[in-house]
Amino acid sequence: MILITTPTGQIGSRLLNILLDGTSAPDEELRVVVRDPGKLPETVRARVDVVTGSHGEAATIDRACAGADAVFWVVPPGRGAPSLDAAYSGFTGPAAKAFAAHSVGHVVGVSALGRGTPVAGRAGLVTASLAMDDLIAGTGVAYRALANPYFMDNLLRQVASIRDHGVFTDTVIADRKAPAASTGDIAAAAASLLLDRSWTGTGEVPVLGPEDLSPDDMAGVMSEVLGRPVRYERQSLEDFRAVLTGHGVGDAFVEGYVDMMRAKDEGLDAGVQRTPHNASPTTFRRWCEEVLKPAVQA
16 A cells, blocks of 8 residues: 555645556555545545545544555645744654554655755755655655755746746746756656665655756746747845745745755755766656646646
8 A cells, every 4th residue: 555645736646646547556555645635536536545634643644654555755835834843854753653653664755955965954945854854764664755856847836927927036046057857757756666665775866857957048948838038037035035925934934945045056956966867857848848838828
């Protein structure tokens, strides 16, 4: 049995679709833990075991882990949490106990690039995520942290600006090249690890995409795919902080986001060399054609 947390999320929903396609996991039972089962399509609910509740609650995750051979672990955004430690390691603490109590064999977690870089200890959300990885690894379970860069899919939050004004923003230098990956590729990497449980020990699995791109590079690709000019505007960290605060994000997460973005501009995602094993297949151009363009035209 495979337990999937955040089955309605960016990555969890894609992972669930992969595992339900009828060919990749014919002999695996699937269980999901979700606050609101109504957010799952009816066709999905009919094919999985559903545990209702938050996977950060001890009783819920204990019930969900009973009989599970493998777990897909994601910490949901805890933007009102009092601290980053509470949002990541605090949220994961009950699960770490449940993994041990129920002898879960394998856990695959969504985490981030940055371990071993000079800025890893002052990278806000990433620093907290790496500490979460260490917590899970300390339980004795076989663990793989998916070490992810920027999600291409995050650009979907700016569809209106791209469509109406031909502009997208970020806080990094316009010509800084860095890896980016699609959430579909991250889900595929998770599925591979969850289905082939021959691996042991603990470690990271980077998902780097096939190429490094700068914001200016991305603007050029978007312009070509969309058939209209798209340009990049760099946002200051202070403006970024103000936007987050205006959206009601708590102080701890505001500073965590700002520290993470500052660290990314200082090379946080540059610590892993791309190889044939960690270069996920989806190019930014393909993602724009298949995902961004339909969203812009909708």
